[in-house]
Amino acid sequence: MVAVKSSEKSPERNRTHVVTIYDIAKRAGVSPATVSRVLNGYPDVSLKTRAKVQKITQELGYQPSAMARGLATKRSMTIGAFVKVGPDDGLRHPVFQEVLTAFQHVVGEKGYDVLFFSQNGPALQREGYEAVARYRNVDGLLVLGMPRTDPGVIALSTCGIPCMSIDLDLIGPRAGYVTSDNVGGAIQAVEFLVQHGHRAIAFIGDKFATKPGHDRLIGFQRAVQEFRLPFRPDWVLDGDFTEIGGYQAVSRLLEMSELPTAIFCASDLMAIGAMRAIRDRGLRVGEDISVIGFDDIRPASMVTPGLTTIRQRSEELGRRAAQALLRMIEEPTALPSVITVATELVVRETVRPVVPRG
Amino acid sequence: MVAVKSSEKSPERNRTHVVTIYDIAKRAGVSPATVSRVLNGYPDVSLKTRAKVQKITQELGYQPSAMARGLATKRSMTIGAFVKVGPDDGLRHPVFQEVLTAFQHVVGEKGYDVLFFSQNGPALQREGYEAVARYRNVDGLLVLGMPRTDPGVIALSTCGIPCMSIDLDLIGPRAGYVTSDNVGGAIQAVEFLVQHGHRAIAFIGDKFATKPGHDRLIGFQRAVQEFRLPFRPDWVLDGDFTEIGGYQAVSRLLEMSELPTAIFCASDLMAIGAMRAIRDRGLRVGEDISVIGFDDIRPASMVTPGLTTIRQRSEELGRRAAQALLRMIEEPTALPSVITVATELVVRETVRPVVPRG
DNA sequence: CCGGCCGCTGGAACCGCTTTCGGCCCGGGA
DNA sequence: TCCCGGGCCGAAAGCGGTTCCAGCGGCCGG
DSSP: OHHHHHHHTOGGGSTTOOOOHHHHHHHHTSOHHHHHHHHTTOSOSOHHHHHHHHHHHHHHTOOOOHHHHHHHHSOOSEEEEEEOOSTTSGGGSHHHHHHHHHHHHHHHHTTOEEEEOOTTSHHHHHHOHHHHHHHHTOSEEEEESOOTTOHHHHHGGGSSSOEEEESSOOOBTTEEEEEEOHHHHHHHHHHHHHHTTOOOEEEEEOOSOSHHHHHHHHHHHHHHHHTTOOOOGGGEEEOTTSHHHHHHHHHHHHTSSSOOSEEEESSHHHHHHHHHHHHHTTOOBTTTBEEEEEEOOGGGGTSSSOOOEEEOOHHHHHHHHHHHHHHHHHOTTOOOOEEEEOOEEEOOSSOOOOOOOO | OHHHHHHHTOGGGSTTOOOOHHHHHHHHTSOHHHHHHHHTTOSOSOHHHHHHHHHHHHHHTOOOOHHHHHHHHSOOSEEEEEEOOSTTSGGGSHHHHHHHHHHHHHHHHTTOEEEEOOTTSHHHHHHOHHHHHHHHTOSEEEEESOOTTOHHHHHGGGSSSOEEEESSOOOBTTEEEEEEOHHHHHHHHHHHHHHTTOOOEEEEEOOSOSHHHHHHHHHHHHHHHHTTOOOOGGGEEEOTTSHHHHHHHHHHHTTSSSOOSEEEESSHHHHHHHHHHHHHTTOOBTTTBEEEEEEOOGGGGTSSSOOOEEEOOHHHHHHHHHHHHHHHHHOTTOOOOEEEEOOEEEOOSSOOOOOOOO
16 A cells, blocks of 8 residues: 555655656646746746745755756757867866866856867767767857867857867857967067077977967067077977977987077977976076076976966966857857957076177 | 748758758658667668668758757766866866876767866855756766865765766765875885985875875875884974975974974975975975975976876876776666775985985 | 568657746726 | 736647657568
8 A cells, every 4th residue: 555655646756756847836736837937037926936836846856957958948058168189288288277277167157067078989080079069059169279270170160159269260250269479479588588688599389280389480480580680490490399399309409510599489398398408418408598488387487497488378368268258158149259368478597698608 | 932932841941940850750751760760770770761861861961969869868978077176176286187188088988078067156056066967967977186075075975876086085876986095105105215214204295184185194104103213293294285385384394493304295286395495495305305295297207306206197097987987877786986096106306315414 | 371470660758848828817097 | 897908827839859669561480
C-alpha cells in the first residue's frame, strides 16, 4: 500500500524526476505560464499569486533548466571562446590569462558564463569554428590569439554572431577587435633605447603570422626611419615568440661579426631567452648589451636584472573586449568597435646607456 | 507576385529561419525520426535513405542545436569548471594553467567543451554552486583550487554530478580528486636540504586554508621529525602563497637573531619573493641561505640563480582528472577515484652545501 | 501456404520553458 | 446602465531534437 501510494498519489516525488514549472503550477493551482512569469520577474502577476508561487518554488527546490530556457528563448547566456592552443599560447600565455580573467569578470557580472571550445574535438575538426559556435548557441564570441592564417577563423567575422577578437583584426558587421597599440609600443621601445644612446638595434620577432608580431615589426621599422638609425636586415630575426626561440635567435645574432648594442624583443618570453643567450655567451645584459621586451608578463619582474619592457594593459584589453561584446549582444543595432589601448613603458634594469666599444 | 511566392511557396527559406530536421525530413520525404537516426549514425536506416538525407543535410546547411539535443537527451557534452579566482589564482596561476590545458585537451577529444562558471555572477551569488551546475546541465564538474572553507563547494561532492577536484579533497559517491603527493614532496625537499648539510630550516606556507598548504606543512613536520631536526615554531611563517607574501615573511625571518641556513617555501611564488628578500637584505641566495620551492612554475627556471624546487606534474594532474571524470560520466557505476601523483625534485642553483657560520 | 521475424520507417509523445493571444472580472467614466 | 480599459491569468503553440512503439512488407522456415 505504501508503495502504491508513493508511486500513484505523488508522482512528482518519483525517483529522480526533476521538478518543473508544471509541478509548481499544479501545486500552486495556477498555470505554468504564470509560474514562468513570476520566475522571470514579470510585473503582471498579483502579489498573492506571486508570493504563493515563490514559496512553492522554494519548497520544491526547483531548478530552472538553461537548455529548455535557451531553446525557447534563443539566448544561452553563454559566451564562446576560441583561444589559441600551443606550447606557449592559450591558457598558458600570461597575457591571455590576464585578458581572460578580466573578460570573464565583466561578462560574469551580467550573468554570462564562458564556454571554452575544445579545439581538438571531433566536431570542430569536421565542421569548423562557426558550426561549433552555432551548435552551442552562444550569444557572443571571444577570439583570442588565433592565427589569421586560418580561414575558418576569418569566417567568424561574418557569421553574424557578435564577436570580439584580441590580437587579430577580425572586423565585420557584428565583429570588432581590441588590440594594444603595438606599433606605438614598438616605437616607444626604440625611442627609449635611442635616448640611451643606442643606434645599433636588433629586432627579434616572429614569422609575422600574428598581428602583434607584424605590428611590432612595423613599429620598429618606422622608428628606425624616424630616428634615422642604420637598418640591418640581418639584425631582424625570428624568435617565434617563445623563450627558446629568443634564445636561439640571439645566439645566432651574437655570432655575427658586428654586434648591436641593444636588442628589442617583440615579447618578454623571447627577451628572457635573449638574456640567457647573452649570459651564456659571457656577456652581461645591460652593461654589454641592452635588452627591452614587450608585454610585461609576471616573470619580467622576477628575472635579474629586471627586464625593461613595454607593458600591455592586458586587464584593460579583456575588459574593453567584454564591454564591447556585451554592447553588441544587448543592442542589435550597435556597431562593432575597434579599440586600441595604449602601451606603457616600464623601466627596470636591462637597458643602460651605451658605452663606446673598445 | 514574387513577394507572395517567396513567402508562401518556400516558407522554409523565410528570413532567418534556422533549418531543422523537419525541413530535411520534408524535403527528403521521410520522417524527422529517420533524419534523427541518420544524423546520429544509427545503423537501422537503409543505405538509400541515409544517402539522400545526408545529401539534403548538406544542401540545406543544417546545423544541429545543442540545446534541443540536450533537452531531449539530458546530456550536454559540457564540463563545468569552478576555478578559484584571486590575484594569484585561477587562470593566473601557472600550475592551474597547465592543469587546465591538459584537462581540456583530453575531454576535448571526447567531444566535451568546458564551461567556466563566472563566480561573480548574480546566479551563483544567489543560488550557489550546485544550482548553477544543475542549471547548466553539465555532465561533469571540475573544481580547481577552491577553498575548503566554502560550504557550497563541499556540497558539490554529494550533489550527484560526477565531480573531480584538484588540490581539494572532495570525495563522495560521484566525487573524487587528484592531487600531487604534497607531503611526499615536502619530505623530498627537506631531505635534499639535509643531504646538503642543512639542519636549520625554515618553512614558509600559507594559512592552511588550502589542502596543498596544509599537506606540505605536514610533510615538513614529518621530515623534521624523521631527520631529527630542531623544530622552531617561529621559523614557520605564513607567506600566503604569493610572491609578496613570501617576501614579507622572509624579511621578518631575517630580522630574527638566529637565522636558518635554508628556507623551504611551499610555493615557487613565495620562493621567488624569498629570494628577493634575501638579496635585499644583502645576502646571497645559495651561498648564504639556500632556498627550495614547490611547483616548478615557468619563472622558476628564469630567475637567477635558478630555483631548485619540487615539481608538480601539472599536466598529469589535469590529464588524470579528466580521465577519471570521463570514466565516471560514461559508466554510471564507476567508483570515484582519488589519485595522487608523485612529485619530482628539480635541482637548479639555490641550494648549496651549508657552510659553517663565522 | 501460413506465421513469425527482421529490417526499415512513421507517428507521436515528450524534454522544460517562453510567449502570444485572448478571456475574465472589476472599476470608472459617459 | 452600458461600455471600455486595465489587471491578472490560462490555453496552447512552439523551440529543435530524441526515442518508444507500432506498423508495414518481405523473406524464411515449418
